[in-house]
Amino acid sequence: MMKAVEISAPGGPDVLRLVERAAPVAGAGEALIRVAASGINRPDVLQRKGVYPPPPGASDLPGLEVAGRIEGGDADALAAAGFALGDRVCALVAGGGYAELCVAPIGQCLPVPGVLSDIEAASLPETMFTVWSNVFERARLQPGETLLIQGGTSGIGVTAIQLAKAHGAIVIATAGSDDKCAACIALGADHAINYRSHDFVEEVRRITAKRGVDVILDMVAGDYVAREVSCLAEDGRLVIIAVQGGVAATFDAGLVLRRRLVITGSTLRPRSVAFKAAIAESLRRTVWPWLAAGRVKPVVYREFEAGDAAGAHRLMESNQHIGKIVLTWPAGQAR
Ligand SMILES: NC(=O)c1ccc[n+]([C@@H]2O[C@H](COP(=O)([O-])OP(=O)(O)OC[C@H]3O[C@@H](n4cnc5c(N)ncnc54)[C@H](OP(=O)(O)O)[C@@H]3O)[C@@H](O)[C@H]2O)c1
Helix, strand or coil, X not given: CEEEEEECCCCCXXXXXXXXXXXXXXXXXXXXXXXXXXXXXXXXXXXHHCCCCXXXXXXXXXXXXXXXXXXXXXXXXXXXXXXXXXXXXXXXCCXXXXXXXXXXXXXXXEECCCCCCHHHHHCCHHHHHHHHHHHHHHCCCCCCCEEEEXXXXXXXXXXXXXXXXXXXXXXXXXXXXXXXXXXXXXXXCCEEEECCCCCHHHHHHHHCCCCCEEEEEECCCCCHHHHHHHCEEEEEEEEECCCCCCCCCCCCHHHHHHCCCEEEECCCCCCCHHHHHHHHHHXXXXXXXXXXXXXXXXXXXXXXXHHHHHHHHHHHHHCCCCCEEEEECHHHHHC
């Protein structure tokens, strides 16, 4: 048996309950992880509300990322991947992360750089995989290009700012307060726009001397799409990863032709294990050395004990946080 946080019914934060559950069993190609910390992501809030069900075959427990120690699993596959029992790993999972024990495909596990705590490591996988796949693979951000990040202090945003800067891009981030804009600059953004007091389209035109940006990472959509299309440079790429502002968009298709724009997007959770393992390999090669060297750092705003998952979700829905919120499992950390 193990402790886990389940969604007892769709609803507000208080539907999250700490319960006893049967421990999951690792199958072929999987690792069993003794979880020390579980990262919280906005999609968990949507799942709790009942509007983002887990993909077929995934655990009904929320949680898309964990960090801890390998306690068991497919011994041959673990050895082939260079992992041993007791190794510290962080992993991307399609569900089941809010639990003391979690099963993860071995290809989606990454070693924890020695400089990082379990709590820091748990904050990494979901945003690292999402940003890598969308900004670097889909939108092919190049060194020297300019990236506009909507929601610069979100969990996704703090990762996107740092990876883009480490890659040699120029970064403009938006956020909803002056304090959050200051946090974006402190993380390395070259410019930050308070989208509540300034029109981001006008600001982008001013900052880029009317040229526009090469890539936009968008988590708003809705009426943002038309404004984003209007501030993309020639051959610009807009990549949509969420629709917080609504799914319907009307925009100037003429600009798409004249400036040869690409509008794309993706959602990570339902993608195959092979797809996610390929991202893990790229992260291990490119980003993990940046983490080990301290060029890219986890940004953990606050941690909560697992019994107070409701408090963690309330904080996320208050939008006060800058960076990531993490749940801790004391038993996992003591080992
Ligand atoms: N497609 C994928 O595979 C994928 C994977 C993971 C997450 N996501 C999505 O990515 C988003 C961020 O996730 P997260 O876990 O990092 O959540 P989070 O930390 O809660 O961030 C949500 C962010 O949205 C920003 N925002 C809301 N309205 C905005 C607007 N009009 N203009 C600019 N920013 C706005 C908020 O900024 P302010 O507080 O400054 O207003 C906040 O920083 C979520 O919508 C999530 O569903 C997608």
